[in-house]
Amino acid sequence: VDQKTLKNHYKFVVIGGGIVGAGILRDLALHKQDVLLLEKGDFSSQTSQGSSKMLHGGIRYLENFDFALVFEALREKKLWLKLSSHIAWEDRFYLPVYKNSKWPLFFLRIGLFLYDLLSLFKNPPFKILSKNEALKGIPGLKEDGLTGAGLYSDGIIDDSKLVFDLIFDSIERGASAFNYHELTKLTKLAEHYELKIVDHRTGKNHTITGDYVLFAVGPFTDQVLNKLQVPWQNIILPSKGSHIWIKQDSLKLKDAMVLQTKDNRIIFVIPQRGAILVGTTEIAISADEDMFNIKPTKSEIQYLIDNLNDYFPKAQINLSHVIASFAAVRPLVKSSTSTSSSKTSRRHKIYKPLENLYVIAGGKYTTFRVMAQDLCQKIFKDAGLHYNKKLSLSSFVKTSLVSDVNKIQITKNLLDDIIKNEAPLNAEDLLLRRLSLYSPQMYSSADELEKLINECSFTNDKTNQQ
Numbered sequence: 239v240d241q242k243t244l245k246n247h248y249k250f251v252v253i254g255g256g257i258v259g260a261g262i263l264r265d266l267a268l269h270k271q272d273v274l275l276l277e278k279g280d281f282s283s284q285t286s287q288g289s290s291k292m293l294h295g296g297i298r299y300l301e302n303f304d305f306a307l308v309f310e311a312l313r314e315k316k317l318w319l320k321l322s323s324h325i326a327w328e329d330r331f332y333l334p335v336y337k338n339s340k341w342p343l344f345f346l347r348i349g350l351f352l353y354d355l356l357s358l359f360k361n362p363p364f365k366i367l368s369k370n371e372a373l374k375g376i377p378g379l380k381e382d383g384l385t386g387a388g389l390y391s392d393g394i395i396d397d398s399k400l401v402f403d404l405i406f407d408s409i410e411r412g413a414s415a416f417n418y419h420e421l422t423k424l425t426k427l428a429e430h431y432e433l434k435i436v437d438h439r440t441g442k443n444h445t446i447t448g449d450y451v452l453f454a455v456g457p458f459t460d461q462v463l464n465k466l467q468v469p470w471q472n473i474i475l476p477s478k479g480s481h482i483w484i485k486q487d488s489l490k491l492k493d494a495m496v497l498q499t500k501d502n503r504i505i506f507v508i509p510q511r512g513a514i515l516v517g518t519t520e521i522a523i524s525a526d527e528d529m530f531n532i533k534p535t536k537s538e539i540q541y542l543i544d545n546l547n548d549y550f551p552k553a554q555i556n557l558s559h560v561i562a563s564f565a566a567v568r569p570l571v572k573s574s575t576s577t578s579s580s581k582t583s584r585r586h587k588i589y590k591p592l593e594n595l596y597v598i599a600g601g602k603y604t605t606f607r608v609m610a611q612d613l614c615q616k617i618f619k620d621a622g623l624h625y626n627k628k629l630s631l632s633s634f635v636k637t638s639l640v641s642d643v644n645k646i647q648i649t650k651n652l653l654d655d656i657i658k659n660e661a662p663l664n665a666e667d668l669l670l671r672r673l674s675l676y677s678p679q680m681y682s683s684a685d686e687l688e689k690l691i692n693e694c695s696f697t698n699d700k701t702n703q704q
């Protein structure tokens with residue numbers, strides 16, 4: 239990552255290095271624009287690493303009749319399964335049905351048919367399974383009251399990695415991107431914007447100018463715009479979601495599954511990366527909460543464990559099976575018709591509170607390319623520039639160094655290369671986002687890895703220098 243050369247002026251400055259900011263950066267880089275991305279923490283260290291890691295249409299949104307969103311997301315799922323096949327794959331999901339389930343089998347048959355239809359039958363075809371077929375597919379599943387299961391497919395993606403790949407690809411095409419650079423002050427001058435930036439690696443302040451400032455700060459939108467004194471009416475309905483990673487041998491699962499919970503929600507259970515991901519919760523939080531450091535509570539972790547034990551009573555899952563946990567905040571945009579986060583549409587919205595200042599919020603991870611495209615198309619139209627819709631379908635010319643950590647041998651040389659080229663500030667940045675390991679236990683030789691990481695030196699880490 240080009241960390242040294244912050245220029246005095248850029249045509250476009252994108253604020254926020256999650257999936258949406260990275261998507262905008264790439265679209266502008268593909269259009270050969272002069273563009274800079276600034277991220278306050280590490281790239282993808284917020285919502286975009288806290289997702290359920292699914293490229294999906296969202297079967298749940300069918301309940302809200304949000305067919306257009308499901309159609310669009312299924313199309314994007316297919317596209318990114320192809321463009322990022324090094325970090326994404328299609329998985330089978332079992333959805334067991336019990337006598338008292340919210341979605342009975344006949345309802346599931348209609349829903350899954352609609353889901354396949356909205357994918358224009360490009361999804362692998364769904365199936366409705368008998369009780370015995372369900373038990374064969376999911377060893378250890380509770381038998382009592384089971385009536386059968388639905389079986390359908392959705393995509394799984396390494397959520398942080400795609401952000402990195404979009405950013406590295408953009409840099410290769412001439413863009414700039416800086417992690418640990420926070421926008422702290424924004425002033426509208428006659429011809430452009432003045433941006434004060436603090437570099438959290440060194441503590442130094444920088445002042446640059448930009449013609450256009452584009453905010454892609456997800457759930458932080460209201461907090462950031464209010465702090466920067468941009469004229470703004472709050473739009474975010476913040477909703478927290480937590481996940482746990484449990485040990486791979488906690489359950490004998492080969493495929494993913496969906497649990498219908500007693501409180502009428504759904505929880506995904508997805509084996510991947512040497513562990514099993516379980517989530518999510520859904521809790522409304524206050525607009526002024528410190529979302530940047532959000533963590534799962536004990537009761538959220540217990541809620542996920544209890545739901546697993548409902549479906550797998552013999553497995554007796556407990557805290558000792560949990561190897562890591564994480565939380566994030568959904569960047570939902572308030573709607574006039576709904577105050578419930580599950581019913582709030584996942585569509586995105588674009589705002590222009592000041593001349594040449596744009597804000598994009600809402601949406602889903604899966605639809606980030608459409609979000610970036612809608613924003614760039616609008617800006618280009620306002621500026622009288624030509625926008626080429628096909629460019630964002632381009633393949634990567636560059637990706638990050640490690641795509642699947644469990645398929646390679648980690649060496650000291652490789653870690654040194656990552657430190658040199660991918661700008662991690664500390665061991666967490668290296669482990670979590672460059673190697674995609676939420677815990678060393680997710681790597682085949684955990685002890686060896688921990689030893690190698692302890693030997694790494696992060697020259698820019700202020701905490702290391704003290």
Ligand SMILES: Cc1cc2nc3c(=O)[nH]c(=O)nc-3n(C[C@H](O)[C@H](O)[C@H](O)COP(=O)(O)OP(=O)(O)OC[C@H]3O[C@@H](n4cnc5c(N)ncnc54)[C@H](O)[C@@H]3O)c2cc1C
Binds near residue numbers: 281
């Ligand atoms: C629990 C959960 C599960 C989800 N599961 C899925 C899923 O499976 N599939 C799916 O499609 N979607 C899913 N989503 C939705 C998806 O994760 C989000 O829509 C998406 O990640 C939002 O990306 P973003 O770039 O808008 O926000 P973020 O990733 O939060 O990026 C915004 C960035 O702005 C930075 N920032 C803030 N202030 C400043 C500043 N002053 N200067 C510089 N940078 C700043 C922040 O540090 C942050 O990194 C899920 C969301 C949650 C919470």
